[in-house]
Amino acid sequence: THKSKTELGTKATEVTVEGKTYSTDEWMNTPSTILTAISRRLHLQQDHPLAITRKLIESRFPGYNTHNDLFPVVTVEQNFDSLGFPADHIGRSRTDTYYLNQDTVLRTHTSAHQADTFRANESAGYLISADVYRRDAVDRSHYPVFHQMEGARIWDRGALDAGKSLAQTVWEDVANIPKHDIEVEDPNPTTHAERNPLQDGHSAEDVEAMAAHLKRSLEDVVVAIFSTARSASAATTGGDTAAAPADEPLKVRWVEAYFPFTSPSWELEVFWQGDWLEVLGCGIVRQSILNNAGVSNKVGWAFGLGLERIAMLLYSIPDIRLFWSTDSRFLSQFSAAGPLQRFVPFSKYPACFKDVSFWLHSSSAITGAGGRGRNAQATSHDFHENDIMEIARDVCGDLVEDVRLVDEFVHPKTGRRSFCYRTNYRSLERTLTNDETNELHERFRQQLVEKLGVELR
Ligand code: FA5
Numbered sequence: 414t415h416k417s418k419t420e421l422g423t424k425a426t427e428v429t430v431e432g433k434t435y436s437t438d439e440w441m442n443t444p445s446t447i448l449t450a451i452s453r454r455l456h457l458q459q460d461h462p463l464a465i466t467r468k469l470i471e472s473r474f475p476g477y478n479t480h481n482d483l484f485p486v487v488t489v490e491q492n493f494d495s496l497g498f499p500a501d502h503i504g505r506s507r508t509d510t511y512y513l514n515q516d517t518v519l520r521t522h523t524s525a526h527q528a529d530t531f532r533a534n535e536s537a538g539y540l541i542s543a544d545v546y547r548r549d550a551v552d553r554s555h556y557p558v559f560h561q562m563e564g565a566r567i568w569d570r571g572a573l574d575a576g577k578s579l580a581q582t583v584w585e586d587v588a589n590i591p592k593h594d595i596e597v598e599d600p601n602p603t604t605h606a607e608r609n610p611l612q613d614g615h616s617a618e619d620v621e622a623m624a625a626h627l628k629r630s631l632e633d634v635v636v637a638i639f640s641t642a643r644s645a646s647a648a649t650t651g652g653d654t655a656a657a658p659a660d661e662p663l664k665v666r667w668v669e670a671y672f673p674f675t676s677p678s679w680e681l682e683v684f685w686q687g688d689w690l691e692v693l694g695c696g697i698v699r700q701s702i703l704n705n706a707g708v709s710n711k712v713g714w715a716f717g718l719g720l721e722r723i724a725m726l727l728y729s730i731p732d733i734r735l736f737w738s739t740d741s742r743f744l745s746q747f748s749a750a751g752p753l754q755r756f757v758p759f760s761k762y763p764a765c766f767k768d769v770s771f772w773l774h775s776s777s778a779i780t781g782a783g784g785r786g787r788n789a790q791a792t793s794h795d796f797h798e799n800d801i802m803e804i805a806r807d808v809c810g811d812l813v814e815d816v817r818l819v820d821e822f823v824h825p826k827t828g829r830r831s832f833c834y835r836t837n838y839r840s841l842e843r844t845l846t847n848d849e850t851n852e853l854h855e856r857f858r859q860q861l862v863e864k865l866g867v868e869l870r
């Protein structure tokens with residue numbers, strides 16, 4: 414559904430996405446591999462695990478309005494400005510965000526629709542599920558296209574029942590959220606003057622109640638996901654001795670966070686495969702967003718969760734690339750009807766690790782590489798680690814599992830920097846041949862030279 418003039422052999426000046434045409438400029442950095450993903454809409458595909466996960470979460474928010482087909486191309490104003498992102502915020506940079514032109518991006522998060530949805534003011538609660546796009550790391554829990562669900566709940570500050578405060582009203586709503594008995598680690602004060610401040614004009618009691626409503630609502634989602642996953646694993650594995658993530662005791666914790674559009678803010682993490690996995694960010698909506706949306710009499714909370722991350726917990730799906738598989742051995746395992754069944758991985762095909770080492774131009778740096786290069790003088794030869802990730806995706810598609818920096822040093826005499834990246838080639842669907850991985854790796858190396866100007870070692 415996309416066509417650019419590049420494909421016709423001339424310089425691209427416009428791009429058509431789902432029938433809408435945009436003129437491109439020097440900000441355009443969206444490769445065709447990303448544009449072709451736009452039509453997939455995995456979260457709407459019948460019997461797809463992301464669609465089933467979405468519906469399961471939606472069922473925990475009765476009465477909330479759902480929006481599941483909002484257009485993925487948004488303005489910089491919608492994605493960043495309306496949410497209070499400062500002009501120099503890193504998220505705006507072309508190393509992190511896919512631009513079509515200076516004013517137009519593929520949404521990087523579902524929060525891009527917050528202001529418009531608050532402005533429409535159709536209901537107290539809403540949920541927005543959608544595909545989102547980010548230049549990011551390559552590993553088993555990150556993919557440049559993924560799906561988020563945004564949720565928000567607002568309360569009216571004015572028209573309260575006689576004699577009832579806003580806080581009382583909210584606490585009554587809290588009491589209607591199903592209770593759970595899991596232990597949640599939450600050492601954080603609701604607000605903290607420096608790290609997580611109460612907004613001007615908000616009362617501590619109101620925010621205390623809304624924070625409780627927010628946290629309890631989201632804990633309810635995680636508990637529902639895990640109890641569904643548990644009953645599934647009991648049903649399908651019987652005497653299986655291999656412990657699946659779903660069999661581990663559920664460990665959940667709240668950590669303080671920062672977003673330009675909420676305060677106070679938190680992230681919810683779940684212990685998964687030996688590590689804490691961040692599943693969502695949330696907080697009390699910045700009043701300026703509600704004010705600008707013409708609903709200054711409202712206050713409330715918002716969250717944004719990663720649907721893949723939740724679906725991976727729900728089904729024990731080990732690799733985020735699997736969601737894009739059209740292999741029937743994957744797709745046939747999921748059904749919206751009937752009890753949920755845990756994903757049974759088809760045999761794991763062999764991994765093939767290959768390293769590439771290269772010199773940068775003297776005094777240049779790779780930004781974003783684990784914070785490295787930050788102190789180096791910015792030069793015109795600098796690039797971002799995400800550029801390396803994107804080349805790997807471009808050359809290898811889903812045949813690359815993971816790309817990571819394994820070594821870095823500075824030549825004692827010349828001062829030039831050397832980097833070594835290790836790529837793990839592995840198909841989820843078959844065994845790759847030696848020739849195939851050699852050829853992929855050679856193309857990856859050549860693209861690093863062509864696109865980034867590095868000198869291979
Ligand atoms: C946001 O995108 C905020 N818009 C969330 C939010 C909404 C906060 C409303 C407050 C109020 P963040 O960048 O952390 O936040 O992403 C949210 C979630 O998306 C993460 O917790 C994670 O579950 C998921 N996620 C982020 N990057 C990726 C990725 N590359 N691949 C898969 N999932 C991802």
Ligand code: MG
Pocket residue numbers: 680691694
């Ligand atoms: Mg985050």
